[in-house]
Amino acid sequence: MKTEIYSTAEEVAAQAAKYIEEKIRAGILEKGQFSLAISGGRTPWEMMKILVKAKLRWEKVNIFQVDEREAPDGHPDRNLTQLFQSLEGSGILTRVNIFPMHTVADDLSAETEEYSKIIHQVTGEGILDLVHLGLGSDGHTASLIPGDPVCEVTDRDIALTEQPYQGRKRITMTYPLINRAKEIVWIVTGKEKAEMLKRLQNQDPGIPAGRINPANSLILADEAASQSN
Numbered sequence: 001m002k003t004e005i006y007s008t009a010e011e012v013a014a015q016a017a018k019y020i021e022e023k024i025r026a027g028i029l030e031k032g033q034f035s036l037a038i039s040g041g042r043t044p045w046e047m048m049k050i051l052v053k054a055k056l057r058w059e060k061v062n063i064f065q066v067d068e069r070e071a072p073d074g075h076p077d078r079n080l081t082q083l084f085q086s087l088e089g090s091g092i093l094t095r096v097n098i099f100p101m102h103t104v105a106d107d108l109s110a111e112t113e114e115y116s117k118i119i120h121q122v123t124g125e126g127i128l129d130l131v132h133l134g135l136g137s138d139g140h141t142a143s144l145i146p147g148d149p150v151c152e153v154t155d156r157d158i159a160l161t162e163q164p165y166q167g168r169k170r171i172t173m174t175y176p177l178i179n180r181a182k183e184i185v186w187i188v189t190g191k192e193k194a195e196m197l198k199r200l201q202n203q204d205p206g207i208p209a210g211r212i213n214p215a216n217s218l219i220l221a222d223e224a225a226s227q228s229n
């Protein structure tokens with residue numbers, strides 16, 4: 001697992017966008033399409049705002065959600081709402097293929113199966129080209145929440161959390177799917193992440209993030225997050 005440290009969160013966002021742009025370009029050249037999974041929370045959106053300005057064949061890019069909160073469509077708590085906002089004005093909205101996690105349904109469990117099927121149909125083999133991950137200050141990543149049984153799911157690629165977390169139940173990619181990805185890019189910024197960044201780098205299985213496959217993983221962090229390293 002490689003770590004690169006940049007002075008500010010803005011620099012991290014710019015480097016992440018550049019890195020992912022290159023991966024997308026190479027992936028499309030090699031096999032005609034690219035499947036990217038984007039996390040939610042606070043950190044991805046600066047990176048996305050930069051990435052969407054790249055001159056890429058966006059119609060060949062599939063964007064999946066790593067996780068989503070159970071909330072109405074358009075709600076500010078939804079990662080999808082933030083994702084759409086970061087794409088606004090970029091002109092790629094009508095070209096890129098976005099696959100939203102549906103959280104407004106009578107049977108959310110059926111939705112998880114459906115999302116998993118879509119990933120398999122689109123990618124062919126259920127392997128994402130690149131998964132972007134964030135790191136919570138409690139060590140969670142995606143919606144793999146400390147103490148939630150969703151962390152023990154090994155027979156499904158998408159699952160529901162059992163408990164609400166920060167007021168909302170969640171849908172999330174599980175370890176098997178994330179750990180099969182060809183590449184994982186972490187964006188970790190802010191001093192409140194310092195302790196967990198260290199534990200992530202040490203692959204500490206005591207936090208959900210520590211159980212993510214370190215192979216082909218790149219951590220992009222700012223100085224604030226790496227202050228105790």
Ligand SMILES: O=C1O[C@H](COP(=O)(O)O)[C@@H](O)[C@H](O)[C@H]1O
Binds near residue numbers: 044079134136140
């Ligand atoms: O709740 C969540 O938090 C993590 C970390 O978010 P960030 O605010 O530090 O960027 C995020 O990766 C996850 O997708 C999100 O649902």
